[in-house]
Amino acid sequence: MPCPDENQTLAFVEGRLPEGQARQVEEHLDACPACRALVADLAREAAPGQGSGPADPEATRPDLGQAGAGPALRRGSEVGRYVILDLIGRGGMGEVYAAYDTRLDRKVALKFLHQTGPGSSRRLLDEAHAMARVRHPNAVTVYDVGDLAGQVFVSMEHVEGQSLAAWLAAERRTWQAVRSVFLQAGAGLAAVHRAGLVHRDFKPANVLVAADGRVLVTDFGLARPALGDPAGSGGTPAYMAPEQRAGGPADARSDQFAFCVALWEGLHGERPLQGGALRPPADPGRAPAWLRTRLLRGLQPEPAARYPSVDELLSALARDPRRARRRLAAALLGLGLLLAGGVGAYAALGGRPAPCQGAAERLAGVWDEGRARAVEAAFLGSGAPSAPQAFAASRRVLDGYAADWARERTGACEATRVRGEQSEELLDLRMQCLEERLTELKALAELFLAADAAVVERSTEAAQSLSSLAGCARAASLRAQVPPPAEPDRQAALRSLRSRLAAVKAGHEAGRSREVLAEAEAVLTGGQALGHPPLTAEAGYWLAEILARLDRPDEARAVGLRAAGDALAGRHLALLVRAFAGLVQRAGPGREGAAQGPVWLELARAGLAALGPEPELEVLLLRAEGQWRFGQREYRQAVEVLEAARARSLEVYGPTHLRTAQVLVNLAGALGQLGGRLEREIELKQAALAVLERAYGRAHPEVAGLLASIGRAYWRAGRAAEGRPFLEEALGLQERLLGPEHTQVAATHEALGAVLGKLGELDAELAHRQRALDIRAARVPADDASLATCREGLGLALERQGRHAEAQAQFERALTIAEKAFGPASQEVAFQLLHLGQSRVLQGRPAEALAPLEQALALRQAAVAAQGELYLANPHQALGRALLALGRPAEALEHFREALAIVERAPEPPAANRAVYLCWLGLALLALDRPGEALAPFEEAVRVQASLQAYPPELADSRFGLARALAASGGDRARATELAGQARETFARFAARRADLLAVERWLATAGRGR
Amino acid sequence: MGELDEALGAAWEAGARAWPGVDLPREAFAAWLAARLPPGGQGLAALAALRAPDLYLACAAARGDPAAQRALGGLCAELLRLELPRLGLQAVELDDLLQRVLDKLLVAAPGRAARLEQYAGQGALRSWLRVVARREALDRKALVVREVPWQEESLEDVLGALSAADPELEQLKGQYRQEFKAAFGEAFGALDARERNLLRHLVFDRLSMEQIGALYHVHQSTVSRWLAKVHARLLSGTLRALGGRLRVGRREADSILRLIQSRLEVSMRRLLGDGPTEPD
Incomplete structure (x- = not known):
């Protein structure tokens, strides 16, 4: 047989040749490599998903802009963990290959995205991550997103089947069948919208009808204006809403419009609009009028006139007025x-x-x-x-x-x-x-x-x-586990234990840890008797979690370690990682935690590495590490780790998941300890608060806890007045929801006390502080670490009341506790030494203050790498004050300058502290008889403190200092007198400032006579 | 007649929508279409199966509409560009080649009509043109399309493709080269035309299971079954033929056969990549 002609070749490829002729062509192809190659090329072009029905103008028009020839990646080539199988599609946005994911043992569709300009890859990646969050039965699942050799790729569910366009073209369908398929596609589109994405190019060619009948939306969020695209919109003109056609921004309602065009076309075989005007269908009998009427609303040129959302459109389309409402x-x-x-x-x-x-x-x-x-x-x-x-x-x-x-x-x-x-x-x-x-x-x-x-x-x-469902698709980890017993009776026992364990887990996660404790122990015992290590490991893990929640850390540690051992014996790697992550998370702040934490962390990481990519576990472990480092006061590392946890959690869970909120809270806490990043800290906490409120409303203990922590953040930044309402609301909620004796209530009392102290309400402060100490002391031994900070706070309150001896007693007890609980070189000790030194200065014993203050400074300097240098400012200031009191103003000046330099280098300088340091700088300059130079620092301190509503005696210090500097440098006398008068009024209200009051009065008396 | 008329009108409108710059009187297109409808009463059904926009372009180009000819030229140029690397032709040859293709398509010669008139409108114009372009490019390359017996071209290549994936098989093949080649050739020759084509589509043309399925209008699971059968026949045929040829002791022959079997097995699986096998 000679080579078949064009029409015959085409008919063979398209299956239109009668059997006998087709056989002849096959015989010919067996002997004619050239024809066979040609047939193969044609078959490749007519790959599935391209739609081969009656020609769509958009599809027929030659894509002359496309320069590429054959596939860029050959079959069998490896791209990262993927092996390329075939090119299955090519379009404006990039190439799509069928590929095999070697790691997860499944077939995927791999889409490489064209970059639309310099710097676009970051944005593509962001959008691809957003796509990956869309999880819906009617949206193609995005498995993975990444960057290979500079090209952004998305790996997604490989769907066997045809496009909706091809499905519609294959045969004439009833309107019910068409509507049913579109309702499913619409549900997928609505899920895309719920994820915050806009499809931008919804059309039958972008909907897949799988071989098993599933209907899936694909290519969402990817269409974008191509270079040189006259419409500048990235969509397909025939389906584009007027606002998108005009080059305006596309939103969910533009997708709704496209959906309605497509459904109309699917029902009638023609599109509803011609030249922007509605065209009645040639054969209106193909679909009921009520359906058209409802589509018309979605086809309104004005977006606001369409349905508010695709969900509402879908329910309108699903509602058949001719049928009972049951549907x-x-x-x-x-x-x-x-x-x-x-x-x-x-x-x-x-x-x-x-x-x-x-x-x-x-x-x-x-x-x-x-x-x-x-x-x-x-x-x-x-x-x-x-x-x-x-x-x-x-x-x-x-x-x-x-x-x-x-x-x-x-x-x-x-x-x-x-x-x-x-x-x-x-x-x-x-x-x-x-x-x-x-x-x-x-x-x-x-x-x-x-x-x-x-x-x-x-x-x-x-x-x-x-538990994550994705874990059930991970072949390697499933295969690794010790298989369940083969005997039917043991299998039944295993099933029963599993179901009891599931109840234990649910109870624990729902806060019933105490109630399920006994059952957890029973399941563990049962598991040991059965001798199936994967189950024993899980039971042990949950028992450890329960014990930890019940504040029984030593038992939790022992059980957790045993669970890790069982996990290893059962080759249950995911649980191994979880068990070690739990141990890391709870390793605690003490020296023991410092020694054990890194070991467990290393083991957890090794487990994770052996397991392959397990995003949920990665988040879990990163968060555990962050919490542990936080406990160790390694705030800088904690922030780094928690930032990574946040990024990963956003990918894995999205922004409205409670796990993400937990990470945000941990991160904000670490940032707060690091200092100088208040705005970000508050922003993170507010974001977490929004997630919690969405889940539970306002009246929830965790909401209260977060409110309190926002209040504390404001306080730490010296913005006490802003923090106060948060703490007051938190205290009210916590007393109501948790009971007045709860340790969280104690913590909020402490914070509110500190805020009130800053605001000058000293009696109220002392009352809250004392209440906090009473609550805590009733619950823990006298040398418990938590009492150190509590006594520290009480000491500070007493000090502000001028009750220096009592204050010093509290600081000394706090120091003893800290040395024992945290170690003599710990930062906790540095805090207490600092307070003790300052207390001695205030009691007029500056010489005795030098030793503890120098020790505090040295301890902090040793920890700069972990904590940042901001912690050095206060010891410098305290040393300066001691030296000034000792009559060594030149040395004092250096310390004040250093303190100032440190806060001014911070990304967000703590304004209140800076003002205090400026005031002391001025005082040192006054002592050195350089009043002219002191003017500027005092002026700045007064300005800042007045605007911040700072602790009033501190403002009074600055005012009095400015008054003296003005007088001594020959400045405005009347203003000096006025400032000193204001300072006198303030000092008069604070018992602890009696000495200062006398000094102002003496100065006013002298100044009044002129010098 | 009224219905058919209306359908012809709709086809003309579809064409006009698809090719806005192309000018083609309605009557001319109707006549062109009518000439491509089978005789008898099923005109309406046959018309629905035709690719109206593609025929519209072909008709307008054949009638000399400049916009249509430009579009046709663009399409041909694109298709020819795809042929260049395959045939080792240079880009500078494109213009010449394009001119020859367009001549063939648009110009009638003594004794034959312009080729474009033969486009029946049943398949996509693009695919139809691809066949024309390929043939023209092959002519240009003076690769006269001729029939060759399969032994001359494919055996070495099939074998090569199989063993390239596997150094051990390569070594074996080297050791018993003559015997192996003959045995494999015997087994390959015993396959039928479709089976050989399947294997070639997979090995040389690198078509996927889906694409092969599309070509034969069967589901890819059927293709995969076919290929598994081909694989089994090829393997058993090779082993049988080899067993008779190897001049070695019985035990050695057994171990060589076992080795070849396992290696060939692996190679085939690798080749059938997405077949019903599972890498561990």
């Missing part, structure tokens, strides 16, 4: 679940067999609409003030988890049964893992059904703590 309820309730179940229903509609159905059935009675309603009733009946928010937030999480579970289960099954990419053995492991997750979900739902106020208060956290 509406079904369509709106448990959307995720329904869609997961709808996969099977749809597959039946499309006439394809669906061997992997049944996920939705498994969820029935575990988490379904009935359960959700019962849980809602239980929450509202608990009387917890946060019940409505808590239910809404928990429900969101559990609905999402259930939908993800259904999808994972279907996906796992299909990988083996439909696509044949996965062995039966791996399928078994994944299914077992998923069954364990379902047990967890069941246990949590049951706990929620019997929720009391305490459970409600932690419900969202408990819901978000359900």
Whole structure:
């Protein structure tokens, strides 16, 4: 046979040749390499997903701008952990390859994104990370995002099937079938919007109809204006909303418009608009009029006239006025679940067999609409003030988890049964893992059904703590674990223990640690008797967590270590990492923690490295390390580690997850200790507060705790007045929610006392401080570390009252405690030495102050690397004051200058401290008889302190200093007298400043006579 | 007739929308379409299957519309550019090649009509042009398309592709080169045309399972089953043939066969990459 002609070749590739002719062509291809290569090229061009139905003008028009020829990456080439299989698509945004993920043992679609200009890769990466947060059964899952050889890539779910465009073109569908597919695509689009993304290019070619009937939106958030694109919008003109066509910003409502164009086209076979004007369909009988009417609202040229959101559009489209309203309820309730179940229903509609159905059935009675309603009733009946928010937030999480579970289960099954990419053995492991997750979900739902106020208060956290489903897709780690016993009776025992453990875990996460303690111990004992180390390890891990929560750290440590051992024996690496992370997190502030922390940390890291990428565990470990370093007062490292934890957590969990909020709080705390970054610290805490409030409302202990910590941050930055309302609200909430004797109440008393002291309300300060000490002292031994700072605060309050001897006694006790608890070279000791020295100066014993102050300075200098130099300023200032009191003003001046230089180098100089140092600098200059030079520092100190509403005696110090400098340098006498008068009034109100009051009066008397 | 008329009108409108700058009277296009419809009563159904925008462009270009000819030229240039590297042609040859393709497409010669008139509108114009462009480029390269018996071109290459992935197999092949080649050739020759083509599509053309599936209009799982069968037949055929040829002792032959079997197995699996195997 001669070579087939053009039409014949094409007909062969497109399957239009009769069998006999096709055989002839095949025989020819066997002998003609040139024709075979040509046929192969044509087959490549007609790759799936390109849409081969009636020609779409956009698709037919030659893409002359595309310079690329063959695929840039060859089959078999390795890109990072991926092996390239085929080029499956190429478009304006980049190339898409089918690839094999060697690490996670699955087939993926790998999309390399074109950069649109210099610096665009960062933005692409950001957007790709946002895409990765979209988790919905109707949106293609993004697995991984990265940067390879300078090109941003996204790895995502590989979907076997065709585009919606091809599906629509393949045959004429009923309007019900078209609507059903679009409702699913719309649910995916709505999920994209909920993640804060705009699709920008929604069209049938960007929706996939999988071989199993699933409908998935893809390419969301990626379309962008191409260089030289006349419309400048990045979308496809035929589907573009007027505002997008005009080059304006696209938003969710522009996507809604595109969706309506596409659905209209799907229903009628033609587009609704021509030249911007609506065109009635040629064959209106293809779809009901009410459906068109509802689409018209989404097609309004004015975005504000469309539906407020795609969700509302979808419910309007789902509501068939001709039918009973029963369908509406079904369509709106448990959307995720329904869609997961709808996969099977749809597959039946499309006439394809669906061997992997049944996920939705498994969820029935575990988490379904009935359960959700019962849980809602239980929450509202608990009387917890946060019940409505808590239910809404928990429900969101559990609905999402259930939908993800259904999808994972279907996906796992299909990988083996439909696509044949996965062995039966791996399928078994994944299914077992998923069954364990379902047990967890069941246990949590049951706990929620019997929720009391305490459970409600932690419900969202408990819901978000359900074990990650992604872990069930990680082949290597599943395979590594010691397999479960083969004997049926032991298997049954294992299942029963697992289900009891799930209840323990749910109870603990929901704050019922005390109640589940005995059961946790029983499960551990049962696990040991069964002799299945992976289970023993998990039981031990949770027992350790429970013991730690119950303030039994020594037992927690012992049990936790044992759990790590069992994890190793059971080759349960994920649990090994968790167990060590728990140990690190709780290693504590003391010397023991300093010695053990690094060892456990190293072991946890090794486990993580052996396990491969486990983003959830990475966050867990980074956070644990941050908390441990914080406890060790290594604030700089803590900030670094926690910044990394924050970045990772944002990727893994997103900004509104409680885990992210926890990391934000830890990070803010470390920043606060590091000092000088108040705005960022407060910003982080406010962000965390918003997450917590969203989950629980205001009346929640953690909300109260965060309010208190914002108050403390303001106080540390010298902005006491701003901190006060936060602390007062926190104290009120905590006394109500936790009881008046709680240690957190004590801590808030301390902070509020400090703020009030700063504001000059000294009696109130002393009362709060004393209350704090009483609460703490009743709960812990006399030499407990927590009493050191408490006594320190009380000493400072006494000092401000002028009760110096009592103050010194508190500082000395604090020093003794600190030396024992933290070690003689610890920073805690430096604090107490500093206070002791200052107290001696104030008591007129400056010579005795020099030794402790110099020691404090030396201790702090040794820790500059970890803490930053800001901590050096106060010891310099205190030494300066001692030296000034000893009549050595020249040396004092150097210390004040150093203190000033240090605060001024800080990124956010602490204004209040700086003003005090300026005042002392002026005083040293006065003592050196250089009043002219003292003017500027005093003026600045007065200005700052007046604007900050600083501690009034400090402002009085500066005013009196300025008065003397003015008088001595021949300045404005009247102003000097006025300033001194103001200072006198202030000092008169503070008993501790009696000596200063006398000095001002003496000076005024002298100055009044003139000099 | 009214319905058909309306459908012709709609096709013309679709074409006009797709090619806004191209001028083509409605009647001319209707006549062009009518000439490409099969005789008999199924005109309407046949019309629906045609690619109206593609035919619109072809018709306008054939009638001499400059905008249509420019668009056609652009499309051909793009397709020819794809052919250059494959055939080792230089970029400077593109213009000449393009001119020849356009001549062939647009100009009638004594005894034959302009090639574009043969475009039936059933497949995409782009694909159709690709066939024309490839043939023209091959002619240019003076690679006369000829039939060759499979032994001449493929055996070495198939074998090469298999063993390139595996140094040990390479060594074995070197050691028993003649025997191996003959045995493999015997097994390959025993396959039928489709089986050989499948293997070539996979090895040389680097088509994916999906693409091969699309070519044969079967699901890729079917392709994967076919290939598994080809693999098994090739392997057993090679071993059988080799067993008869190796002039070594029985035990040595057994161990060589076992080794070859395992290595060939691995190579094939690697080649069938996304087949029903699972790397550990």
